Amino acid sequence: MNAIMDSLWKATTALALFPIVPFVIVLFGYGAYVRDRKKALRMAMDVSTIFLILCVSGQYSLMFDSTFGFYGILLIMILAAGLLGNAQFRKRGSVDVKRIFRAIWRLSFFAMSFLYVIFMIVLLGKVIFSVA
Incomplete structure (x- = not known):
């Protein structure tokens, strides 16, 4: 049982290092299963968001020598959900939690993708140009 958990942990770590891999898979x-490109794209975004959050x-x-990254991302997602829920309540008079969660999750995909690229460039620059 321990070997199975260890291999699952290693696979998750490998996928989190390169979040484009679970997206493509x-x-x-x-996409081959459902034969609907839009649905497959949405599912790929939803699945790879968790790996992007872990990677970012x-x-x-690594960049700031702080462990606040994961909690900061969750805090921003919760604050954005609260603001979106407030706007939805003011406009419609009710809150659709499922719709808000889906919107925040998909917006997080785009934000984490952007941050992944920026942080990767900065970290590669630190590695390449730190000759000490």
Whole structure:
């Protein structure tokens, strides 16, 4: 049982290091299964968001020597959900939690993708140009 958990942990770590891999796997795998490109793209975004969050929080920890990255991302997501829920309540008079969660999750995909690229460039620059 310990070997199975260890291999699952290693696989999750490998996928979190390169979040494009689960995106591509789900996009083509699920796309071949359902034969709907839009649905496959949405599913790939939803699945790879968790890996992007893990990777960006790890990059944040490396860049700033802080463990606040993961909690900061969750805090921003919760604050954004609260603001979106407030706007929805003011406009419609009710809150659709499922819709808000889906919107925040998909917006997080784009934000984490952007931060992943920026942090990766900065970290690669630190590694390449730190000759000491």
